[in-house]
Amino acid sequence: MTATTHAPPRALTAYLRRATWGLPEPRRQELWDELEEHVLTRADHLIISGLTPTQATAQAIRELGPPAHVTLGMAKVYSMPKLILAAGTLALALSAGLYALAGGSEPAVHIPVVKGTLPQPICQPGKVPQEKIATIVSQDSTTCYIPTSSTDLLPGAYVSEATVRSLAESLGLKVTMRPDGWMNVADREGRMSFSSRAVSVQNGMHYFDVTNIPHVLRIASPVSFSGFDHPVVRTDRAAYDLSPASGVDVYGSFSTVFWQMVVRVSNLTVNLDARYTHVIRTDQPEGEVVMLTSARGQKYAFSFAEVKKGGLITIPSAEQKLRWTSDPGKLEVQGNVGRPQAVLMRVSNVPLDNLKSGIFMPAQATSDAR
Amino acid sequence: MNPDLLRGNLDLILLTLLEQHPLYGFAIIQAARDRTGGYFDFKEGSLYPALHRLEAEGLLAAQHGETGRNGKPRKYYAITDRGRDTLNAKRQEFTAFTGAVQQLGGTGA
Secondary structure, X not given: OOOOOOOOOHHHHHHHHHHOOOOOHHHHHHHHHHHHHHHHHHHHHHHHOOOOHHHHHHHHHHHHOOHHHHHHHHHHHOOOOHHHHHHHHHHHHHHHHHHOOOOOOOOEEEOOOEEEEEEOOEEEEOOOOHHXXXXXXXXXXXXXXXXXXXXXXXXXXXXXXXXXXXHHHHOOOEEEEOOOOEEEEEOOOOOOEEEEEOOEEEOOEEEEEOOHHHHHHHHHOOOEEEOOOOOEEEOOOOEEEOOOXXXXXXXXXXXXXXXXXXXXXXXXEEOOOOOEXXXXXXXXXXXXXXXXEEEEOOEEEEEEEEOOHHHEEEEEEOOOEEEEOOOOHHHHHOOOOOOOEEEEEEOEOOOHHHHHHHEEOOOOOEEEOO | OOHHHHHHOHHHHHHHHOOOOOEXXXXXXXXXXXXXXXXXXXXXXXXXXXXXHHHHOOOEEEEEEEEOOOOOEEEEEEEOXXXXXXXXXXXXXXHHHHHHHHHHHHHHO
């Protein structure tokens, strides 16, 4: 026997993440070590029989079977909560592709997204005014409560803390939840992290905006988006279906991130006005998602639309008249007068870290709203 | 062999394999294959949840062994006294069942 160790192959790490999905940390590490040892030992045997190390690892993983079978088997042993079992079911969707990691097709994962309105909690230091209390959702030096007024209901698409946590932990990320509703997700080395505040609390469970999912995914690996009515976030490992969230829910909340990937803007103020409608002819394929960005005096307006048949886009804008440019840097320096320059950029099926390559010019140099 | 038969008797098989001395996961699979001429061919992914379940039920106990290929101590599973009692009970159950099936075959001949 040899005690020589080496960095585990990427395919093995991905398999182990899925197989140990949602387990309590001590159990997760224990099973991780067992399965890793199993695959490496079996791979050694296969290498002796003539396979290359890559082939041997892939074969050893295949012999272990779909990772979701392990996940669900373990979930039954440790009586994990229903939400984690749901995550196990979610992992089941991953299994097909991961089972054939050495070149299998892309697995699809459906993220449980809650679409609708949620009451927005108010957090403040000290005590809650008694007349405003509906429900106290946490008590610490900061107190959060859900107000009784229905005007505070927040429409949108949300994911629960359990969903975000299951996803993040399956990717090997560390999740820290603070009593005041802030959650931090970071990689183990602490190189990349993301913080977000819960938008609501229901039955003791924090809920976050759906855009937390792509934010979490991009800590672990490069991502790209696709689909408008049924938005999907892709990594090199899997596709994450965010339905019933719509393109408006996902892309709209991600607009500043998209723009910051293209050009570094020091002070980005967003104009939510979009009273005009432009119909633009492009050479973009049907079904792709396009982002329109215009700016006046460093106040940016973003809007999104799906490309229809013949490359046509019907897209809202804050501006009645637009002039297209392929240079995003020009938007920051333009003033408040004249026909403002604007950028059209395909944001679907373009890697987020190379989003600039999605910038295109339409058939006409300018556009007047309909 | 019929995988349902393997699944239905998994506890009996695992406890039997560990009756003589503790083994770790990969060695359990090898022992099952070697001792039955390849008749028992586990789907490895189902083995580990079963081992963890038997451990949680107190029929097996974990022990740390030598360093494995990943540089961590191998997890050995050892049968407990309660596990031996369960093994005996399951053996009697299985013997009674197979005996009854053989009797059925005998009367039908």
